Amino acid sequence: MRHSRIQTNVKNKEIEIEEMKIEEVNSAKYLGTIMNADNLIEEEIRERTAAGNRSFFANKKIFQSKLITRKTKERLYHTVIRPVAVYGSECSVLTENIKQKLLVFERRLLRRISGPTQETNGEWRQKTNKELENLISHENIVRHIKSKETELGGTC
Numbered sequence: 001m002r003h004s005r006i007q008t009n010v011k012n013k014e015i016e017i018e019e020m021k022i023e024e025v026n027s028a029k030y031l032g033t034i035m036n037a038d039n040l041i042e043e044e045i046r047e048r049t050a051a052g053n054r055s056f057f058a059n060k061k062i063f064q065s066k067l068i069t070r071k072t073k074e075r076l077y078h079t080v081i082r083p084v085a086v087y088g089s090e091c092s093v094l095t096e097n098i099k100q101k102l103l104v105f106e107r108r109l110l111r112r113i114s115g116p117t118q119e120t121n122g123e124w125r126q127k128t129n130k131e132l133e134n135l136i137s138h139e140n141i142v143r144h145i146k147s148k149e150t151e152l153g154g155t156c
Helices: 042-058 060-064 070-086 096-114 129-135 141-152
Strands: 014-017 020-023 027-030 033-036
Touching: 042 060, 042 070, 042 096, 060 070, 070 096, 070 141, 096 129, 096 141
Parallel strands: none
Antiparallel strands: 014 020, 027 033
């Protein structure tokens, strides 16, 4: 894989190193992070949110259990699912589009974890974005990534 933004039209190019032929590819996974020829992170974010979803659904029985408090479920989200979803994102540039995708991912899971809210008239409804923001004490996934960037001190 070439690390430049210049597009090449050469297909199936091979690199030879000490009698070993290595095929040039458009994307590769290295240490759990997807690197691609275009230097874009959309594919990486899509993969990370899919991993977060797999992590959530692997623990679905725990999150649906009525024996576990909502606070414990929120703690599980923060310690099990969120780290899977943000792995390696501290070193990426977050565009508004990517920030929005991450926030949608987080809100969808938080709505599943917290469940519906019953109004005073007996009707049930989903929690609003504002209620979800208060639920996680205004530490959403994007702010979490930004705080990790600050902890690293720009070492990426």
